[in-house]
Amino acid sequence: MTHHIVQLSYVLAAILFIFSLYWMNDPKTARRGVFAGIFAMFLAVVSTWIQPGIIHHDWILVAIVLGFVVGIPLAMVPLTAVPQRTALSHAFGGLAAGLVGAAKYYLWSGEGSEQLTTFRMTAIVAEVILGFLTLTGSLLAAGKLQEIKWIPQRPVTYPLQNVSNILLLLAAVGLGALLVMDPTGPWAKFAFPGIIVLAMIFGVLLIIPIGGADMPTVISILNSYAGLAAVAMGFVLDNKLLIVAGALDGSSGLILSIIMCRAMNRSFTNVLFGAFGQVTAAKADGEERVYKSETIEGAAQVLEQAELVVIIPGYGMAVAQAQNRVRELYDQLVKRGITVKFAIHPVAGRMPGHMNVLLADADIPYNDLVEMDEINSDMPQCDVALVIGANDVVNPAARYDKSTPIYGMPIINADKAKTVFAIKRSKNPGFAGIDNELYFQDNTFMLFGDAKAVVGDLAKQLSGGSGMH
């Protein structure tokens, strides 16, 4: 009887998980999706727990309580830290899969070699490799995102990097293949931990050459791995609900990775093995080029005359904590009947969709957040493009200059606007380490300074300034 209750609740949970993701297609129904997911999870946990085979309850309770104790603060992090939190939860997902795989291996090998069939052993090896490489890779990614001091932010490269990485992975897979053929041989007790160690090293080496601008893609790929690890766990435990949920997670990571790669005009292999961001400082040739700068008052006057203002935010805006000032500026402009839109590049921010969340947090209605593809056709009608903390995603060199690393990357056509204001802290180039052609255009004026201060001054000028002139 319990068996049927468990299976029925698993079926319901699978259906609810699918609807949960389906409802994410619109912000209006999205919260329903969360509730469906919570309900499904509750069903699955309770029905698993009441099975007659579960006889020790103390540790289950303790682990669940600890999960709440750690999980609740993790859900309260500031929104700029959401990418780190996400990477950390990929790590937890990988850890869970890896540990369950190891537990099953030791359990079955203790019960005799006939338990470790070829199929089970293959699945366990896949689960353990995916789980532990996701664990260390995600921890490292989280460390990079958190900007922990002893973790290098810039890509770390060394000779024969890709070759040695692939050899390492092959070694882990080779050990796995040996174990599949002879799961309880005399050397198996070394081979199994060996696989775990190799997978953990591989996870670190896989992420260490990736830096800066590629973090959104990396997070998506790790998401995919975490899902695949859950799928492998489903194969080990012969549990179809796990396979369904893991496959949903894995395909989500895959789609997001493809979107991120396309938004940077790069391939998977290029992201994983290309070591982006360490590119040539050599291009800095001698010729001094001149920026034109503009005062706050002047910029405010131009903004006042505009009909359509497009604000192009980048991660620099979030670093400067300027979101709320941006909203004040938005309010001032909207009050004057000016149309204000935000142009969101897919890789703005540090994970897919990050910029939308940061702006939504500042109370900017999502109707005014417009994707790159949609806004680009409107850019020639745009009176003022205001670039805040974005750099490479508005660099027109991506369209024509084959020598830049960002060549071919789709960009927001800020340069087509009648006037461009770019707020920039200093004259340093962006992530890709290259000059931005946009800044030297005839219609571009720089507003140097901290984004928060500059935008705040602009908003103040607009609110008070109208009476003074």
Place this chain on the structure above:
Amino acid sequence: MMQKRKSGKVAGRAARALAGLGLALIVSVGGSLARADVTSEDEPQAISESGASMEESVPALTPEAPSLPEVTTNVASSTAQATNEHDAHAPVDYWSLLLVLVLATFIGIGVIGRVSRLLHTPLMSLTNAISAIAVVGSIVVTGADYPLEIRMFGAVALFASMTNIVSGFLITDRMLRMFKQKRGGAKQ
């Protein structure tokens, strides 16, 4: 409109990549089965079975109307099949597991391809929480009558999954609550 078409294209590309991956998986698992010499007469049939349903599921995902109910029942019926992981000698039904994986992946691509781009960050934390369904495996390993060391592995895995569930759902909801339409404006 534009966005729908674009995400459709991404989904299509992903589906093609996956069809290839799925085939490779079937071939490789088939190969390892042949080596293990288990249920060799079932094999050709099983291959043609999963191959056919893969072909069916592709057109089901491409049209505008998400034909969710049919696809879910598919998964539902195969999930409903009795499984008992404690029974060592009942052979695991690899093929139905693989079929579930292939179908669920296609559903995933179809559904995720439609998710609003505004919500990609909450989407990731939501799928994170959902894949923490690994909690069911951890509960079994922690609570069953297994040796102590093995149950310790399970307890740590259970803690990790539970953390993902709690923080994943909470932060997703927290982010989704922030997405508002125009203030004061008429709701469309």
